[in-house]
Amino acid sequence: MKAIISRGFKPIDSPSPENSARRWTLKEKLLLGMTPRQYFGQAVCNPFNWVLGLIFLIGIPLLIYRFAFGLGSVTHSSYDYPWGLLLGFGLFVMVPLSASGFLLGTAVNIFGRHDLHHIERLALLNGLLGYFFAVVFLIADLGQPWRLPYPMFVAFGTGAVLFLVAWHVSTYLSVQIAEVSEGFFEWMGWPQAVKFVKRITVGLTVSAIILSTLHQGALGALFTYAPGKLHPLWYAAEFQWIHFFCSSIAAGLCMVIVVSTIIKKTMAWRCDAGFLDNLDAQTLTLAKGACMALITYFAIKMLAVAHDNEWAYLATGWGLWFLFELAFGILVPLVIMSYGIRHKRAGIARLGAVATVLGIALNRLNCALIAFNWRLYQEVPHWAEVMLCVTIFAFYIVVYRAILYRLPILYSWKAKEAHAPEAVRERIPFGVSVRPSHHQVFRTRD
Amino acid sequence: MSGISRRKFLAASMAGSAAATLSLTSGAFGAALLEGYPDGMGVLVDMTRCIGCRSCEAACNKEQQLPAPEMAFDDPAAFDYSYHAGQKRRTTEAAYTVVNRYEIQGEEQPVYRKIQCNHCNEPACLTSCFVNAYTKTKEGAVMFNDKVCVGCRTCMVACPFNIPAYSYSSAFNPVVKKCVFCHETRLKNGLPPACVEICPQEALTFGNRRDLIKIAHQRINDNPGRYVDHLYGEKELGGTSWMYLSSVPFEQLAFDTTLGREPIISNVKGFLGAVPMVLAIWPALFTGFHLLATKNKHGEGHQADHPIQEDDKQ
Amino acid sequence: MADLKRTKIALMFFLAVGVGSGAAALGMDLPETVLLNSLSRYYDGVSFDHALHEQVADCASCHHHTTGMPSQDPDCMRCHAGAAEMGVVACRDCHAAEPFSAGYLKAKKADTHRYHTDQLGLKGAYHQSCLGCHQAMGAPIGCLDCHQRNQAGDELFRAGALSSAGPAASR
Numbered sequence: 001m002k003a004i005i006s007r008g009f010k011p012i013d014s015p016s017p018e019n020s021a022r023r024w025t026l027k028e029k030l031l032l033g034m035t036p037r038q039y040f041g042q043a044v045c046n047p048f049n050w051v052l053g054l055i056f057l058i059g060i061p062l063l064i065y066r067f068a069f070g071l072g073s074v075t076h077s078s079y080d081y082p083w084g085l086l087l088g089f090g091l092f093v094m095v096p097l098s099a100s101g102f103l104l105g106t107a108v109n110i111f112g113r114h115d116l117h118h119i120e121r122l123a124l125l126n127g128l129l130g131y132f133f134a135v136v137f138l139i140a141d142l143g144q145p146w147r148l149p150y151p152m153f154v155a156f157g158t159g160a161v162l163f164l165v166a167w168h169v170s171t172y173l174s175v176q177i178a179e180v181s182e183g184f185f186e187w188m189g190w191p192q193a194v195k196f197v198k199r200i201t202v203g204l205t206v207s208a209i210i211l212s213t214l215h216q217g218a219l220g221a222l223f224t225y226a227p228g229k230l231h232p233l234w235y236a237a238e239f240q241w242i243h244f245f246c247s248s249i250a251a252g253l254c255m256v257i258v259v260s261t262i263i264k265k266t267m268a269w270r271c272d273a274g275f276l277d278n279l280d281a282q283t284l285t286l287a288k289g290a291c292m293a294l295i296t297y298f299a300i301k302m303l304a305v306a307h308d309n310e311w312a313y314l315a316t317g318w319g320l321w322f323l324f325e326l327a328f329g330i331l332v333p334l335v336i337m338s339y340g341i342r343h344k345r346a347g348i349a350r351l352g353a354v355a356t357v358l359g360i361a362l363n364r365l366n367c368a369l370i371a372f373n374w375r376l377y378q379e380v381p382h383w384a385e386v387m388l389c390v391t392i393f394a395f396y397i398v399v400y401r402a403i404l405y406r407l408p409i410l411y412s413w414k415a416k417e418a419h420a421p422e423a424v425r426e427r428i429p430f431g432v433s434v435r436p437s438h439h440q441v442f443r444t445r446d
Numbered sequence: 447m448s449g450i451s452r453r454k455f456l457a458a459s460m461a462g463s464a465a466a467t468l469s470l471t472s473g474a475f476g477a478a479l480l481e482g483y484p485d486g487m488g489v490l491v492d493m494t495r496c497i498g499c500r501s502c503e504a505a506c507n508k509e510q511q512l513p514a515p516e517m518a519f520d521d522p523a524a525f526d527y528s529y530h531a532g533q534k535r536r537t538t539e540a541a542y543t544v545v546n547r548y549e550i551q552g553e554e555q556p557v558y559r560k561i562q563c564n565h566c567n568e569p570a571c572l573t574s575c576f577v578n579a580y581t582k583t584k585e586g587a588v589m590f591n592d593k594v595c596v597g598c599r600t601c602m603v604a605c606p607f608n609i610p611a612y613s614y615s616s617a618f619n620p621v622v623k624k625c626v627f628c629h630e631t632r633l634k635n636g637l638p639p640a641c642v643e644i645c646p647q648e649a650l651t652f653g654n655r656r657d658l659i660k661i662a663h664q665r666i667n668d669n670p671g672r673y674v675d676h677l678y679g680e681k682e683l684g685g686t687s688w689m690y691l692s693s694v695p696f697e698q699l700a701f702d703t704t705l706g707r708e709p710i711i712s713n714v715k716g717f718l719g720a721v722p723m724v725l726a727i728w729p730a731l732f733t734g735f736h737l738l739a740t741k742n743k744h745g746e747g748h749q750a751d752h753p754i755q756e757d758d759k760q
Numbered sequence: 761m762a763d764l765k766r767t768k769i770a771l772m773f774f775l776a777v778g779v780g781s782g783a784a785a786l787g788m789d790l791p792e793t794v795l796l797n798s799l800s801r802y803y804d805g806v807s808f809d810h811a812l813h814e815q816v817a818d819c820a821s822c823h824h825h826t827t828g829m830p831s832q833d834p835d836c837m838r839c840h841a842g843a844a845e846m847g848v849v850a851c852r853d854c855h856a857a858e859p860f861s862a863g864y865l866k867a868k869k870a871d872t873h874r875y876h877t878d879q880l881g882l883k884g885a886y887h888q889s890c891l892g893c894h895q896a897m898g899a900p901i902g903c904l905d906c907h908q909r910n911q912a913g914d915e916l917f918r919a920g921a922l923s924s925a926g927p928a929a930s931r
Contacts, residue, residue, distance in 0.1 A: 072614030079538060079611045080530075082599035110732050112739040143620055147596045155577040155594040161714060162600050163576035164721065202736060210728045214721060221717035225574045225604035225710055228702055237713040241720065377530040495884075497891065499903055504916045518919040520903070555895075636862030643860070646903075647891070648884025652860040654869070661878045 001042045005269040009034070011405075013272070014414035015189050029187065032405060048266075052394050059391025062384055063140065071143055074384035080373055085381040088368035089389050090137020093361045094130050095169075095219060096244070099252025101127020101176050102208040103289070109205040116285060118278045121183055121409045122263075123256045125400070128176040130255075131169060133396040140388060161221045168215035175208050186413040187406065213245060220244025223367055231371035233313050233322040234363075236304035243300060249293035251360035253286045254333075257353035259400075263410060270404060272411035280346035287337045287349035290356060294334045301326065318374060325366060329359020486567075486586030487633065488655035488687040489642055490662050491560055493699070494672060495649035498525065498547055498558035502641035502650070506543045506562075509628055509640035513540045534700065537561060539613040542625035543641055550694050557692070559699045560650075562641070563588060563609045563625035564679060565687035570710035571601035571610055571624075579622070585634055586655060586687040587627035595621035606683060606705055627687070655687055662691055684709035790814065798857055798882065802913030806906055816897070822889055823849050839875065855885040 005011075011032040016023045024033070031039045043049055066074045077084030104123035107113040139145045151157065151166040178197060185193035197204075220240040223230050227237065236243065260279060268276060305311065313319045333355035340349030369379060404410060504519035506512070517524055525547040527535055534546040543562035550557055565588045572580035572588060577596055581589040590610075597620045602610045610624045628639035637643070638652035651658060662677045678696050679689030682705050690701070697703045790810065797805025819827045825836065830843045846853075856864055859881030868874060880888065894901050903909075909917070 068617055070613075070615050070617040071620060075614070077614070079536060079602065080533075080608060082602035082612065106732070110736040110739065112736075142597045143617065144597055147594075150594055150596050151576045155579065155591075157576040157578040159711075159718075160574050160576040160600070161717065162574065162598060166576055202733070206729055206732045206736075209732050210724060213724050213728065217717060217720070221714060222600065222603070224713040224717065225570060225600065227710070227713050228606055228704060229603070238716045241717040377533060495888065497901075501917075504918070507918075508916055514918050519917040520919045638860035646883055646887040648859070648880050648888070651878075653865055657869070657877070664878055 001046065001267075001269060003045065004034070004038065004042050009038075011270060013408070013411050023189065029406065052398060055391055055394045059387055059394065062387055063391060066140065066384070066388060067143060071141065074382055074388060076379050076382040076385065078379065080376055081369070081379040083368050083372075084141070084379070085369070085385045085389055086137050086141035088365055089361075090141065090392065091134050092219060092364040092368045094134040094137065096216060096248035096251040096360055096364065097255040097357060098127045098130020098134070099212060099216060099248040100124075100130075100256045101179065101252075102172075102205070102212040103249060103252050104256065105179060105205040105208055107289075109201050110209075113285075115278075116282055118275045119256060119260060119282045119286070121180070122260060122404075123252075124176065124179045125183075125403060125407075125409050126256055126259055127252070128173070128180050129396060129400050129403075131173050131176060133392060133399075135169070135173070136395070137389070137392055140392060161218050161225070165215050165218045165222070168211045168218070172208060172211040172215065175204050175211065179204055179208070180407075183407045183409055183413070186408055212248075216248040217241030217245040220367075226372070228375075229373050230367060231313075231318050231322075231374040232308060232310050233305065233318060234367050234371045236308060238307065239300055239304040243297065243304070246293055246297040246300060247360050247363060250290045250297060250356050253290040253293070254353035254356040254360075257283050257286050257290075257350055258357055261350045261353075263404065267401075267404060267410070270410050274412065275410050283346040283349055283353075284341055284344060287341055287353060290353065291334055291337050291341065294330055294337075294356065298326070298330045298334070301330070318371065321366075321371070325359065325362055328355070329362050330356075333359055483582070483584045483586060484656070485584060486655050486687060487627075487652065488565070488586055488658050488689060489639070490651040490653070490658040490689050490691065492649050492651065492665070492691045493557055493559055494691065494693045495647045496545070496558040496560065497647055497649075498522075498545055498556070499646060500524070500545050501644045501646060502543055502560060503541065503545060505640040505644040506625070507541070509631060510542055510626075512542070515541070537563075537609050537611055537624065539611045539615070539623045542623070546700075548694075548699050550698055553694065557694055557699060559690075559701075560641075561607070561609070562688065563627070564607055565625075565627055566683055566709070567685040567687070568683070568709035568711060570604040570606060570683070573709075573711040573714070574600045574604035576600070583629055583634070585627075585629065587629035587633055588624075588687075589626050589629050590622065590624055592621040592623070597621055604710060606702065606710060655685075655689075658689060662689060665691060678703075681707045683707070796886065798852065800910075802916050803903075803907035803909050817893065821893065825854075851885050851889075852882050855880055855882040857882045859884070 012024055012029055034042070062074065071077065075084045075086070077086075100123040104116060104120045108117050108120045135148075139148065142148065151163055152170065157163050178200070182194055182197040185191075185197065218241065220243055223235060224237050224240050227235060260283065263271065264276070264279060271279075305314075314323065333352045335352075336355060337349050337352030340346065340352060369381075373379070500519045503515075507515065507519070517527075524535065529535075535541075535544045537544055543560060545558050545560045547556045547558055565582075565586055567582075569580060569582060569588045572582060576598065577594045579591045579595045580601070581591070583589055597612065599610075599612050599622065601622055602608075602612060610622045612622050613620045627633050628637075632639055642650040642652045651661065653661070659677065659680055662680070666673045666675055666677070672693060674692050674695055676696065677689050677691060678701055679686035684707065690696070692699060692701075792809075792811045794808040794810050795805050796808050813822070825831060825833075826846070826849065828846045828849045830845060831837065831840055856879075858864055859879070868877065890906070891901055893899070900906070909919070913919075
């Protein structure tokens, strides 16, 4: 891709070619303005695609195998360890890493931190895809996709924590689709739809906060059903949901830093100046937020140990492992990021963000797998389950990249929509008919 | 029982949460509420009587039409089977009850422990199930409806006795499987479960749970030295329909003696109680923040029409 | 366990001094064998060699409480004072064949003056009595030592021709 860009190619970032009244066709937009041959050529030249190809070569047959022969054929999950890596990683790690959507939405739309808006769409997309793929992981684990909507439509276990997770994740997915759709509508050239989404942004953001607070917490609360199974150092009846919620803030913010770093290194051609120039400053702002969350998280972690008087456990092997998680998952990232913030060095803050993401991921794996059934025995994931996780994660990367290539996430859509009135009323989602009122027309700012 | 009103409250608040967020008709929600049913039946397992013949396993297999075991039910080698370094057999998708042998130091005879669903008064599986697949019947059984089971396995995580199993081998309909107290075929018709009926030693005594508690304490009193003075399941986790008497301390038979008396759902109440709070407070709180944070900066900016493009031009 | 050992010693003592024949001295008509077949779904009936067991045990070891004569125990007398002498002292006279049937449980519950609330059923009584003593005496204790398992029994246990190899256990 870089090679093509260096030869002067400019990917599509506006509704129509320069100095032309013609509009890009959908096909042109999908190929970023390249010919199919060019597009294929650049894809083949990218070594990362070869890695992805190799993963799919092994992973896709394995996925088919899993659905043909049952979960038992690819997992070491057992009667004792009901949740294996597909859920331990796919659900419990992916969801906190996707908290970015509601966090940046809140910062920008609720607290008016418009200095962060260049990265807001990336954060929203990160959220949407993370959740979407958490559901994909879930389906790969459960193996009965047709039963997944049961808690919504067929049978209602209203008193269960997972009921709340199911409802909130599914509603939140739609909220996130609506939030991300703004960029999609711009890209498609549906200005009325863009306006409609903008109109409901605050509503969407507030519902995103509610839904996220509750289901991020609920994932933690799921473990309060297993007081005797999860090691006391990781278990805290009163604090579990706050632990999960609080750490998801740090995880979500740091995931945006990590993703934006990868983008900066590999996809700078797709970013506009606004994104690239502001990235360092925004990284430091996000890191600040993550530090606050990490400090709070660390404090309530200690509070939980003190509350249940579990100090004695710290001297055991499990205690060392717990201290390792605290040190390398919370304190070290905290120190690195603080140093980066203090000396205004985004690169160092990025390092801390990577450590945070790994640290929170370790916490979730500890809860779901490692410190679970601590009195029984240790489950070691089956190689096939690891491979399935890698495969689905590779799908996640492919979809993520494909959207970043196209939709105005990293760049702004150079729209001249005000001059191109199009009737799109019938295309507006949610079945709501929006009359283009006087009010709206005059409030269009372009 | 305080647990009942609490669960009722929690379930109602959760239903309320769903309704509030999603404008659902609340009529669709039948919250699963339990009473400590006065006529609930139970089984008293007297482990001093069990001889490890595994007839109960065989009878269960037949009654529940489970797949053939890999080893005959009269093969004592089953007692020597272990997995993951020392784990004794447990309930599986193909065996709803299992008898394990424990060699106890200082005892001439081994002690046999039968495991199956204990049919809790306030079952953790039931309270954790998001499709309401579990029902506590008035006869005392904790029933499972595999027609709605999504296979999330939260009940397996929640069950403090590690009873529910999952049909990992099934490709197209993997669901949770467990002992149902022979409710459909026997219990509701006034018959004891198959394992109780076949037990030659009457190690399993079937009856009204409240009567069984009296009988158990009577046995302890009438036979000094024979039993440990504890009826396992009388108080544990709010009480179970199946209860155990033992001649040796329960922890030596791998019973979890750290469970306490509160039902599992008590541990979850902190979070469940926070749900309506978040739902009620967050909208106003964050809309208020929004107004405070944006009013002066952007004039009418709180109207949700964000000046992103404006910023772009700067 | 110590109790059982004591019983064993006591029984051997009785055997040595010939108390086993004491029942005959009571002038009773003792059966040679008793066919125990009320519960013969999975096993053929057991022909219990009563005569043999008279040789090795005291009547009261099995016929606890009474061997036919009204009990003299003051505790028992409180209810059973007017009891007549019994010609036959069979397990089933006191121990119900179906101790967990709805009807039996209901009747038991209705009888509020009932003292024997924890009475064994017939099958439990046999097995506890027989096996307890067999264990103490070093007599055979395997199921098939006394019982001939029938076709239905083999099917139930997936044993005999119906067995397969490997443990019936978990993953």
